[in-house]
Amino acid sequence: MISLKNDRFYLAADCVVFTILHKELKILLIRRKNEPFRGRYALPGGFVELHENLKEAALRELAEETGVKNIFLEQLHTYSDVKRDPRARIISVAYLALISADDLKLHATTDAELAQWFSVYHLPELGFDHHTIVEDALQRLRVKLETTNIAFQLMPDKFTLSELQNAYEIILDRKLDKRNFRKKQKELNLLKELQESKMEGAHRPAKLFYFKGN
Amino acid sequence: MISLKNDRFYLAADCVVFTILHKELKILLIRRKNEPFRGRYALPGGFVELHENLKEAALRELAEETGVKNIFLEQLHTYSDVKRDPRARIISVAYLALISADDLKLHATTDAELAQWFSVYHLPELGFDHHTIVEDALQRLRVKLETTNIAFQLMPDKFTLSELQNAYEIILDRKLDKRNFRKKQKELNLLKELQESKMEGAHRPAKLFYFKGN
DNA sequence: CCAAAAGTGTTAGTGATACACCCATGT
DNA sequence: ACATGGGTGTATCACTAACACTTTTGG
Numbered sequence: 001m002i003s004l005k006n007d008r009f010y011l012a013a014d015c016v017v018f019t020i021l022h023k024e025l026k027i028l029l030i031r032r033k034n035e036p037f038r039g040r041y042a043l044p045g046g047f048v049e050l051h052e053n054l055k056e057a058a059l060r061e062l063a064e065e066t067g068v069k070n071i072f073l074e075q076l077h078t079y080s081d082v083k084r085d086p087r088a089r090i091i092s093v094a095y096l097a098l099i100s101a102d103d104l105k106l107h108a109t110t111d112a113e114l115a116q117w118f119s120v121y122h123l124p125e126l127g128f129d130h131h132t133i134v135e136d137a138l139q140r141l142r143v144k145l146e147t148t149n150i151a152f153q154l155m156p157d158k159f160t161l162s163e164l165q166n167a168y169e170i171i172l173d174r175k176l177d178k179r180n181f182r183k184k185q186k187e188l189n190l191l192k193e194l195q196e197s198k199m200e201g202a203h204r205p206a207k208l209f210y211f212k213g214n
Numbered sequence: 215m216i217s218l219k220n221d222r223f224y225l226a227a228d229c230v231v232f233t234i235l236h237k238e239l240k241i242l243l244i245r246r247k248n249e250p251f252r253g254r255y256a257l258p259g260g261f262v263e264l265h266e267n268l269k270e271a272a273l274r275e276l277a278e279e280t281g282v283k284n285i286f287l288e289q290l291h292t293y294s295d296v297k298r299d300p301r302a303r304i305i306s307v308a309y310l311a312l313i314s315a316d317d318l319k320l321h322a323t324t325d326a327e328l329a330q331w332f333s334v335y336h337l338p339e340l341g342f343d344h345h346t347i348v349e350d351a352l353q354r355l356r357v358k359l360e361t362t363n364i365a366f367q368l369m370p371d372k373f374t375l376s377e378l379q380n381a382y383e384i385i386l387d388r389k390l391d392k393r394n395f396r397k398k399q400k401e402l403n404l405l406k407e408l409q410e411s412k413m414e415g416a417h418r419p420a421k422l423f424y425f426k427g428n
Numbered sequence: 429c430c431a432a433a434a435g436t437g438t439t440a441g442t443g444a445t446a447c448a449c450c451c452a453t454g455t
Numbered sequence: 456a457c458a459t460g461g462g463t464g465t466a467t468c469a470c471t472a473a474c475a476c477t478t479t480t481g482g
Binding site: 391393394398413415416417418419 | 470471472473474475478479480481482
């Protein structure tokens with residue numbers, strides 16, 4: 001896309017990709033190579049092409065910029081302020097994306113030099129209206145965490161109950177009660193206990209579970 | 215808009231306007247004067263213009279097609295299937311709109327001949343993907359009804375508790391317990407009782423309330 | 429006095445919260 | 456034996472659900 005015209009709309013799909021890494025809730029940002037906001041960070045994303053729908057565009061952009069596939073995507077909101085992009089009339093459809101830190105490592109690519117993970121609590125300055133988008137996404141993530149099974153999108157295939165609880169605590173930014181958390185998980189009946197245990201550190205090994213739905 | 219080109223995107227804002235009328239949950243549909251789907255019904259809406267954002271476009275279209283102003287609007291979802299409009303690549307951003315049947319009468323306009331209210335349970339065939347949009351909107355309305363104060367957007371300024379309960383029952387499509395409903399409203403403390411009563415029919419007059427927030 | 433909708437409390441059940449100790453392991 | 460995180464049950468509180476009769480009016 002060399003030059004943008006002022007007699008039409010352009011459509012972009014931008015992704016707020018969350019993961020949990022090093023006990024922090026992180027989002028993926030890309031350092032911009034071009035104007036506007038050259039050198040600043042922004043959400044991964046780009047222009048939708050005429051032959052694809054929005055979700056396809058979001059998946060394609062993510063694959064190109066980060067190498068990630070099979071990612072969980074949910075449409076968040078569409079941003080349309082007339083002046084949100086100085087170049088032209090660009091409408092951005094934002095997606096909430098979740099990925100397990102495990103899956104991440106498998107897909108590192110060449111383009112990855114420009115991509116970087118930031119704690120949501122220590123973001124750099126972002127281009128466009130991307131701060132607003134990130135806030136909306138975080139809010140949505142929290143609501144969904146407490147009302148759906150979305151959390152498992154952030155977990156590896158096998159995980160311990162403490163790891164799961166940690167994920168909740170990190171996202172909600174508050175402590176949860178261990179016994180109540182485990183009781184609830186048992187009642188929800190979404191997890192299947194494995195025979196394996198996770199051995200690490202000088203303490204009792206933790207049982208591993210996987211998400212079986214119901 | 216005479217002819218549409220195939221080298222670009224067009225943006226539309228479409229509204230699912232709910233109201234409660236004659237004890238039914240209704241949505242507003244417009245009979246199409248032009249191809250495609252000429253003669254069929256479709257959601258009110260139209261093309262976004264370059265100088266306005268999506269919400270402004272939705273409000274403008276509603277005003278033009280129905281004369282309604284000051285309506286409650288919330289962005290619902292963006293629909294982008296490549297083939298959703300046979301003419302060109304048209305992306306539709308759908309809005310959930312709520313209006314009190316009272317406010318409605320005040321704003322009837324000339325264009326209104328083409329606009330008509332239909333029970334959500336007895337819709338005619340709709341053009342485009344508008345059936346999907348309506349279903350999504352209804353689902354969202356129900357969730358919001360139970361988690362926010364959105365219901366008051368559908369009520370007149372003054373209303374009785376029975377009228378409010380009726381609105382809930384009509385939207386959720388199930389009976390609610392009268393005593394529990396009233397107790398909950400009292401606890402929520404969002405209503406202010408007026409001195410007036412509503413006298414109609416051969417029975418005890420009902421106290422009127424208005425929504426004061428908190 | 430009859431019909432019709434308004435109005436009003438109590439009880440049981442279910443889910444959320446608060447809280448403290450023993451267990452299995454590595455060093 | 457000690458340090459570390461894993462694992463477990465019970466009591467209280469808050470919210471939801473079920474349920475029936477009296478009141479006020481117009482006709």
